[in-house]
Amino acid sequence: xSTVSTTNTGPALKLPEKHYLNATYGIRSWLLTTDHKRIAxxxxxxxxxxxxxxxxxxxxxxxxxxxxSGYLLSxxxxxxxxxxHGVAMIFFFLIPSIxxxxxxxxxxxxxxxxxxxxxKINLLSWYIYVVGGxxxxxxxxxxxxxxGWTFYTPLSTVYSNSAVAPAVVGxxxxxxxxxxxGLNFLVTVHTMRAPGMTWFRLPLFVWAHxxxxxxxxxxxxxxxxxxxxxxxERLFGxxxxxxxxxxDPILFQHLFWFYSHPAVYIMILPSMGVISELIPTFARKKxxxxxxxxxxxxxxxxxxxxxxxxxxxxxxxxxxxxxAFSFLTFLVAIPSAVKVFNWTATLFGGSISFDTPMLYAFGxxxxxxxxxxxxxxxxxxxxxxxxxxxxxxxxxxxxxxxxGAVMGYLGGLHFWWPKITGRMYPEWLARIAAxxxxxxxxxxxxxxxxxxxLGMPRRYxxxxxxxxxxxxMSTAGASILAIGYLLPMVxxxxxxxxxxxxxxxxxxxxxxxxxxPSPPPTENFEVTPVVTWEAYDFHNRPDLGLDVPGHxxxxxxxxxD
Amino acid sequence: MQSPLPFFPEQASNFxxxxxxxxxxxxxxxxxxxxxxTVLATYAAFKxxxxxxxxxxxxxEGNTLLEIGWTVIPLGIALVMFAWGAVVYVNFRTxxxxxLDIYVVGKQWMWKLQQPNGKREINELHIPLNRDIKLIxxxxxxxxxxxxxxxxxxxxxxxxxxxTLWFRPTKIGKYHFFCSQYCGTNxxxxxxxxxxxxxxxxxxxxxxxxxxxxxxxxxEKLFTQxxxxxxxxxxxxxxxxxxxxVYGGKVLLADGTTVTADDAYIRESxxxxxxxxxxxxxxxxxxxxxxxxxxxxxxxxxxxxxxxxQPVPAKGAGVAPATTGKK
Numbered sequence: 080x081s082t083v084s085t086t087n088t089g090p091a092l093k094l095p096e097k098h099y100l101n102a103t104y105g106i107r108s109w110l111l112t113t114d115h116k117r118i119a120x121x122x123x124x125x126x127x128x129x130x131x132x133x134x135x136x137x138x139x140x141x142x143x144x145x146x147x148s149g150y151l152l153s154x155x156x157x158x159x160x161x162x163x164h165g166v167a168m169i170f171f172f173l174i175p176s177i178x179x180x181x182x183x184x185x186x187x188x189x190x191x192x193x194x195x196x197x198x199k200i201n202l203l204s205w206y207i208y209v210v211g212g213x214x215x216x217x218x219x220x221x222x223x224x225x226x227g228w229t230f231y232t233p234l235s236t237v238y239s240n241s242a243v244a245p246a247v248v249g250x251x252x253x254x255x256x257x258x259x260x261g262l263n264f265l266v267t268v269h270t271m272r273a274p275g276m277t278w279f280r281l282p283l284f285v286w287a288h289x290x291x292x293x294x295x296x297x298x299x300x301x302x303x304x305x306x307x308x309x310x311x312e313r314l315f316g317x318x319x320x321x322x323x324x325x326x327d328p329i330l331f332q333h334l335f336w337f338y339s340h341p342a343v344y345i346m347i348l349p350s351m352g353v354i355s356e357l358i359p360t361f362a363r364k365k366x367x368x369x370x371x372x373x374x375x376x377x378x379x380x381x382x383x384x385x386x387x388x389x390x391x392x393x394x395x396x397x398x399x400x401x402x403a404f405s406f407l408t409f410l411v412a413i414p415s416a417v418k419v420f421n422w423t424a425t426l427f428g429g430s431i432s433f434d435t436p437m438l439y440a441f442g443x444x445x446x447x448x449x450x451x452x453x454x455x456x457x458x459x460x461x462x463x464x465x466x467x468x469x470x471x472x473x474x475x476x477x478x479x480x481x482x483g484a485v486m487g488y489l490g491g492l493h494f495w496w497p498k499i500t501g502r503m504y505p506e507w508l509a510r511i512a513a514x515x516x517x518x519x520x521x522x523x524x525x526x527x528x529x530x531x532x533l534g535m536p537r538r539y540x541x542x543x544x545x546x547x548x549x550x551x552m553s554t555a556g557a558s559i560l561a562i563g564y565l566l567p568m569v570x571x572x573x574x575x576x577x578x579x580x581x582x583x584x585x586x587x588x589x590x591x592x593x594x595x596p597s598p599p600p601t602e603n604f605e606v607t608p609v610v611t612w613e614a615y616d617f618h619n620r621p622d623l624g625l626d627v628p629g630h631x632x633x634x635x636x637x638x639x640d
Numbered sequence: 641m642q643s644p645l646p647f648f649p650e651q652a653s654n655f656x657x658x659x660x661x662x663x664x665x666x667x668x669x670x671x672x673x674x675x676x677x678t679v680l681a682t683y684a685a686f687k688x689x690x691x692x693x694x695x696x697x698x699x700x701e702g703n704t705l706l707e708i709g710w711t712v713i714p715l716g717i718a719l720v721m722f723a724w725g726a727v728v729y730v731n732f733r734t735x736x737x738x739x740l741d742i743y744v745v746g747k748q749w750m751w752k753l754q755q756p757n758g759k760r761e762i763n764e765l766h767i768p769l770n771r772d773i774k775l776i777x778x779x780x781x782x783x784x785x786x787x788x789x790x791x792x793x794x795x796x797x798x799x800x801x802x803x804t805l806w807f808r809p810t811k812i813g814k815y816h817f818f819c820s821q822y823c824g825t826n827x828x829x830x831x832x833x834x835x836x837x838x839x840x841x842x843x844x845x846x847x848x849x850x851x852x853x854x855x856x857x858x859x860e861k862l863f864t865q866x867x868x869x870x871x872x873x874x875x876x877x878x879x880x881x882x883x884x885x886v887y888g889g890k891v892l893l894a895d896g897t898t899v900t901a902d903d904a905y906i907r908e909s910x911x912x913x914x915x916x917x918x919x920x921x922x923x924x925x926x927x928x929x930x931x932x933x934x935x936x937x938x939x940x941x942x943x944x945x946x947x948x949x950q951p952v953p954a955k956g957a958g959v960a961p962a963t964t965g966k967k
Contacts (some may be wrong), residue, residue: 092725154825177799227822233799234782234824238748304878322800328783340805362688364697371707393785394796395803402726409718413711416673420710421702424675426684429697433689441681448677452670459721461662461728461750464655465792468785468820518683532663534649536820537829543816545646626694 092580093251094501096600112199114601119184120499121205125212126176132219133167134564136160141523141557147544157540158225159241165228167219170250171212173484174342177349178295179208179260181491182288183216184499186264188592188599189282191273191608196266202258211253224631227538232320232331236312243313251306254299256347261295264288275590275610279373282614286373287352290380290520292342295350297384302338305331308472315569329394336387344383346480347447348376351418351488355438355541358422359615360588361437362429363625366615375414399575401460408458415451419444435509436585439490442517446482449477453528471531477524489516489567496571497585501598502578508570512630516563522556588625589615592620647674651835652815653791654808658728666721673714697909709891732793740767740772743938744857746784746797747821749826752935757846759853762833767809768842774806776903778934781803785821796821796854802903809836859943862936866928874947874954880925881918884950889959892919902960906941 099116102108110116139160143151152160188192195201218224222242226235235243268281268289308319309331318324320331359366366372387602388396388404422444431437453475456462464470497503526549534547542550584593589612595604612619618627651657688697693887732900753761767773776784779799786805787794790813795805819830837845853861863869871880887906890898895916899905908915910932913925932940952959 095850154828158822158825158827197892214710225824231783231822234822237781245684286839322798362697363690363695364700365702367700367701368707371702371900392729393794394783395725395798395801400732401733403731405725406722410715411720413715413716415709416714419677421707423684424706425700426681428700429684429688430683430690430695433685444681448674452674455670455718455721456666458661459662459666459725461659461725461732462666463725464729464732464794465659465663465789467794470788529647532648533646534816534818536787536818536828538822543830569930570731610643618699624694625696626692627696640942 086636087503092573092582094580095596095598097600097602098596099601100500100503100559100598102601111170111202112310113194113202114222115198115201115602116188117194117597118201118205119180122179122183122208125205125209126172126322129167129171129212130564131568133164133172133269134561136164136167136285138557138561140164141554143540144550144555146566148540148549149541151188152454152540154540157222158538159223162224162227162539163219164248164267166215166224166246168480169228169346170253170390171208171215171344173346173480174257175208177353177484177487177491178264178288178291178345179205179543181257181353182264182284182349183260185266185495185592186288187271187283188498188595189285189590190268190271190276191591191610192267192271193602195263196271197263198389199260204212204256204263207256208253210248210257211251214245214249214252216249216365216487218242218244218249221245230309230329230331231279231308231335231639232309232312232326232328233322233329236309237321237323244310247306247310251303251310254303254306257295258299258507258528261292261299264292265296270520273608273610276591278611278613280610281356281373282352282610283369283372284349284352287355287376291345291352291378293343293377294380294383298338298341298345299332302342305334308334310559312502314362327445329391329396330473332394333388336390338385340387340390341383343479344379344478347486348444350443350484350485350491351376353487353491353494354422354443355418356588356590357436357494357636358425360494360586361428361434361440362431364425364556364598364615365617366421366614367424367427369614372418372421375417379411379412382407382414386411386458389458389463392460393467405460409455410560412455415447417446419451433510435504435506435513436490436494438510438513439486439493442488442513443483444518446478446520448485449617450478459481463533466531468537469531470535470537473537474524474527474531476529482520482524484518492567492571494586494588495592497581498592498597500575500578501581501596502574502576503581503585504567504574505570508566512563512566512570515559515566519556519559519561519563523553523560524556526550526552526556526617536577584623587625589617589620589623603618649792649813650790650811650813651792651812652809652813653788653793654810655732656790656810658731658792661705662721662724662728665724666726668719669721669869685965690691693964694727707801712870734773735774735804736744739806739837741774742767743935743942744775744786744797744822745780745938746786746823746830746936747780747934748782748824749819751817751819751830751832754855754935754938755846756854758858764837765832766845767834767835767836767844768839769809769812770838772806772808774804776938777803777805778907778938780934782823783821784819784823784830786817787820788815788817790815791834794820802907805859810839812836830922834892855939855942859939859941859946862940863910863943864933866932868940871925873956874950874953876953878956879922882953884947884956884959885952886943886959887948891916891959893917894919894921903941906944907937908936910940 143149208559224246312318318326320326386408389408528551531545693751745752778796789806815834871878872876876882886901911929914923
């Protein structure tokens, strides 16, 4: 029925002779590469580095909080730990993770292009990231940073005794890497789609990155300006935010959150994009409500810009402003809910397998559900007045950023690892790791909702003894979580060299990236592909070698019921 | 003290019951949706599990009616949450008329509190049961936040402005209060206890070991020490407007606008006198930025407040004539 069977059961699978990994050799060929796939791997190495730095700080925090009096760290050290945990994870891991690694690798492959629109700018953005990262690391080793990742003034600009300036400059610089990546994606998606790859045939991963890129381009300059002003206040004593010099500390918060709330969507939208690939692939069924899911991404990007003061309901801001922003916050929840319903509906009538990426997709669904729903409590003015700045908030955003964004990232890494490396990861070990992560994650963060509602404030190096039970649970969970993160790091690295050869399309999946060899050649496709099928359409793809009931030949789009 | 695994903090203020009820409403609604999605996804995962390696799913295309349904219904529910939350919050942000006012100053890393009669406390707050309490809060350095979990209420304490936080304690007892806005090294120990007392006991406590001067008298003394009284003459003949009756009233400014003389306006006029010039006067007042502490400003404000009952001179008053300031 099909000419080429691409499932990975055949004994004769071999890696292609020439591919992007062995096209050239030597350190120069990597550091001066303009191949989006190699740049993605450079990013993979750098974000993983920052992930483990941030993870180390997280582990210190959790160990310290095992007892109410905190036996491990001094107050100042503890404050540096949670600040640097936030800075490393948010600016140097979460924001670049999926876009700069998976997006970079996959967007040209998914739309049938040879590279991104501006390959040299793509490399430049990685170097900018590295320079920004170097400044921030410099801050970490020369006194650290103790302002909280939010850099609230006048604490950060006047009162802090830590290395604020290099960290702020580092984050400022890294922002440009984000802007350039976003720009590159937008231009690429607009101008470089293969023949037949219409806007509504684009994989939803691409739509999600399109929306993310808009946020990156419009939002990041604002954080750059904000941090620039803060740096000038700290270094040159210019009074922008310090009330003693006529500045307004609340102005800083407006500017900061104008970027940093949309930044949450920079972290979660790409992950939603990954889930929108995983669920149809492993349910072997078109995504339910494709247009609605694509529109939901754009709606999140747009409304996401209009909710920033929900971080500031208790700063003394006008009651009317609070009402307007609370209303908009409830509004932004709706497109996320629409996505969840569509993912769930996709499962009905599917043919579902439980390969590791799908386990991550299920994990994402559960954790994002909790993370998203607890956002309603915080957006609700009458509850926020109690839970604002408590552990309830900490739990909520970890469910979104770790439960959502990181689960999506890991699910995506497993799913595309065979494409990236040409080799399969060990399936059973990977399933166990996914399970360990899920259990460890919930044990770490669920108790934090409870201590939050009980009233334990964030960023406390010591706490009243009545909160201890939940803190012990949380620390126990974090230890399990740490194992859950180390496992994939180890076996994915191993698999890149020694895993079973995967073949072009081991799952099989419908995207263009699976029609080219694994790993792909430097130019991605030997001939420019022509797209004749809708996204996730398993029924009109005889080349996948699946048993489409009663339709061994290509069927017309509406020929089946 | 409580059960080993408590889920709710004590309810000890007028807000606590409302916040908890709202919380439970959202919790139950969310649980319903979470269970619904989980059950559906789990059911589908087993019902539609793959039975042969080459199997594909059905040709599902989507359903616009369903999409509209699961957009509109959650939106409706969200609006109910929004509206309920708004009602609780607006009440929380609107202090009632007759409150017991307590001045609070936050600084790294302690709280200084002052009762209306001048009695001072550090990291302790004593208040009478069932009385509306209003905290008028300022900061000497960075942003802090005054948070009493048992009252379900908190408010940032921001340098350069006054924020108020009101509540009515409804249960006698001792409750934690915390700083919940990260403020540097000892943020975690910048807290203390709120003691809610029987009103009679509170009165006894308040008059006990008196000796502190009440804020208005302290302010009056400062008013002379800082030579404010040489220009701000009570009879309106000075180089600066009389402050009699000005607090809470409307002030006509040189640019023709009016402003309400509240705590924030008075504070600004002391620290940045040129920001708002009263109509008919020259900008001659020097700034007192750096010369007075937050507590001294609070005392001066209390003194100016006490001048509310003094006779307003016909000419030379800061307070605007009755015809202006009304619509």
